[in-house]
Amino acid sequence: MNAARRDYSVDRRLLPMSGMALLIGAVSTAAAVVLLxxxxxxxxxxxxxTLSLAEREPAGHALGLWAIAAPVAGGLLVGLIARYGSDKIRGHGIPEAMEAILFGQSRMSPKVALLKPLSSGIVIGSGGPFGAEGPIIMTGGSLGSLLAQRLHLTAAERKTLLVAGACAGMTAVFGTPVAAVLLAVELLLFELRPRSLLPVALACACAGFVRTLCFAAGPLFPLRTPPATLAALGSCLLAGLACGGLAALLTWGLYRVEDGFGKLRLHWMWWPALGGLVVGIGGWLQPRALGVGYDVIGDLLNNRLLLEAALALLAVKAVIWLLALGSGTSGGVLAPLLMLGAGLGAALAPALPGGSPELWALACMAGVLGSVLGAPITAIVFAFGLTGDGSALLPLTLTTVVACGVTALTLKRSIMTEKIARRGLHIHREYSVDPLERLHVADVMTREAVAIDGAMPAADAWQSFFGPRGHNGYPVLRDGRVVGLLLRRRLQGAEASRQPCVIWSEPLSPSQVLLAGMSARHAAGRMAQLGFSRLPVVDGPDSMRLIGVVSLRDLLANSHVLLHEETVRERLR
Known part of the structure; x- marks a missing residue:
């Protein structure tokens, strides 16, 4: 029995899923190239x-006041696409992917796969202060979901391929495969199992290799900071508090803006154009606030901006980002958060001893990102992947976890889950081992199982077994094999019948009984699927010999141990 128990629940489906994930990794990378x-x-x-694919920043234009019209036109186009194409393109993409995974059985439409990158390209290209990562996460996820829907897969397998596409897209944009895998664990998969983690990691690795055909290898923002001193310990704590405070403010501000747009007596189709007007004015005041802003992030991390200029730029960036995103347009949040976090670090650097200005820009960049997303591990590894700066890992880790502690204590939900919660859907973000996963059927079953001979008349079975203290169901045997389950509710109309009770029982096939090596969670799922509160345990599907019975009471009996661990405070001597 013990030899049948495994650390992980995997089967041969892992092999074809891994092959499909590699394909999705390559396709999602191609989609990222198209989006950029x-x-x-x-x-x-x-x-x-000009009709060109040349790399140019919006800040270099010579349009003067006419530049204000560009984001307005982009917002108007996106509003029309959302209204007459699909309203699923609105927003920054990750909440929509989370909703599809948790509440939509990982089904996404072809329209989203086509219209999301189109709308995001228009918005960002017209000056929208967003990153490309949110749209490509949505696009890659759609491609993975569409492939899965064409195949004979379960909802769990569709989820795996959706997440594989989403995270491969993120890898293609930023070149950070490990951070993309961690993003999957912290925000999208809602589990940590080989059946999903391995295909997602393969997709990200494939995307990481394929992207070198289209983009330069190496970190996006290469950085080398000197090692921090002991004085940085206190500085990290202060920086973390500041990052958590900014994250809470940004999260609160975004949804206040959304509430404000919701009160307008104007169809939501026009909201992105209004947001675009604010973006245009802000871009006229601070041209470098327009677009993705990777050049600004690089300047902040390398301390190449004067403090006054950086603060003015970041104030405008924050305002136009909140108003544009709150208007329901299409764009990502990672790049703006990176910029705002790095700007906070640059502003705090003169007052933080123990490290260089570059270190505090990097640490606060990770702190703001992790606390806004509610994904600290992703943010830490993401910051390292973007810069390759291993000497900064310790201070940015401390800063990020302190920042995440602030938002965990002050916010009910993150910027990723608030939108979903407003639709009446709640997501619990904590991960822990299910107590039923730690137990097997052999650990919880009642071994002295009472069974009924299938040939016994129904009236005799009712009188002998279904009294006030009897169970609601008993296994039924024929020639020593389990053939069914006799339920109280089925027998109530046959109290006087002399027919064999096997006629009144619910038949059980070998795939419907329990085996001793199954997890208790598997047993609970099977009981819920069949609608039975008790199921027999057999020694094998071939012999079907009864060795025990598992009831709901048996499954719940061990819950008091977990409750004790969570609630009882005690001093051990």
């Missing part, structure tokens, strides 16, 4: 009036 090309194309059209 589309952003460049739209940038050249809106700001330079």
């Amino acid at each position: 090309d589309l952003i460049r194309l739209c940038t050249n059209l809106f700001y330079y009036q």
Whole structure:
């Protein structure tokens, strides 16, 4: 019996799923290339009036006041696409992916796969202060989901391929495969199992290799900071508090903006154009606040901006980002959060001893990102992957976990889950081992099982077994084999019948009984699926010989141990 128990619940389905994940990794990378090309194309059209894929920033335009109209036009186009195409393209993508996984059986539509990158390319190319990562996560997830829907897969397998596509897309944009895998664990998979983790990791690894054909290898923002001193310990604590406070403010501000747009007596189709007007004005005041802003992030991390100029730029960036995203347009949140976090670190650096200005920009960048997303491990590894700066790992880790502690204590939900909660759907973000996963059927079953001979008349079975203290169901045997389950509710109309009770029993096939090596969680799921409160345990599907019975009471009996661990405070001597 013990030899049948395994650390992980895997089967041969892992092999074809891994093969499909590799394919999705390559396809999602191609989708990321198309999205980035589309952003460049739209940038050249809106700001330079040329049909080109050349790398240009919106800040270099010479349009003067006419530049205000570009984000308005982009917002208007996206509003029309959302209204007459699919309203699923609205927002930054990750909450929509989470909702599809948890509440939509990982089904996403072809429209989203097509319209999400199109709308995001238009918005970002017209100056929208967003990153490409949210849209490509949604697009890659849609591609994975569409492939899965064409195949004979379970909802859990569709989820795996959806997440594989989403995280492969993120890898293609940022070149951070490990952080993308961790993002899957902390935000999308809602489990940590080989059946899903391995295919997702393979997709991200494939995307990481394939992207080198299209993008330069190495970190996106290479950085080398000197090692921090002991004085940085206190500085990290202060920086973490500041990052958590900014994260809470940004989260609160975004949904206040959304509430404000919701009160307008104007169809939501027009909201992105209003948000675009604010973006246009902000971009006229601070041109470098427009677009993705990777160049600004690099300047902040390398301490190449004067403090006054950086603060003015970041104030405008925060305002236009909140108003644009709150208007329901399409764009990602990671790049803006990276910029705002790095800016906070640059502003705090003169007052934080123990490290260089570059270190505090990096640490606060990770702190703000992790506390806004509610994904500290992802943020820590993401910051390292973006910069390759191993000497900064300790201070950015401390800063990030302190920041996440602040938001965990002050916010009910993160920026990722608030939108879903407003639709009446709740997501519990904590991960722990299910107590039923730690137990097997052999640990909880009643071994002295009472069974009924299938040939016994129904009236005799009712009188002998279904009294006031009897169970609601008993296994039924024929020639020593379990053939069914006799239920109280089925027998109530046959108290005087002399027919064999096997006629009144619920038949059980070998796939419906329990085996001693199954997990207690598997047993609970099977009982819920069949609608029975008791199920027989057999020694094998071939012999069907009864060795015990598991009831709901048996499954719940061990819950008091967990309750004791969680609630009882005691001093051990």
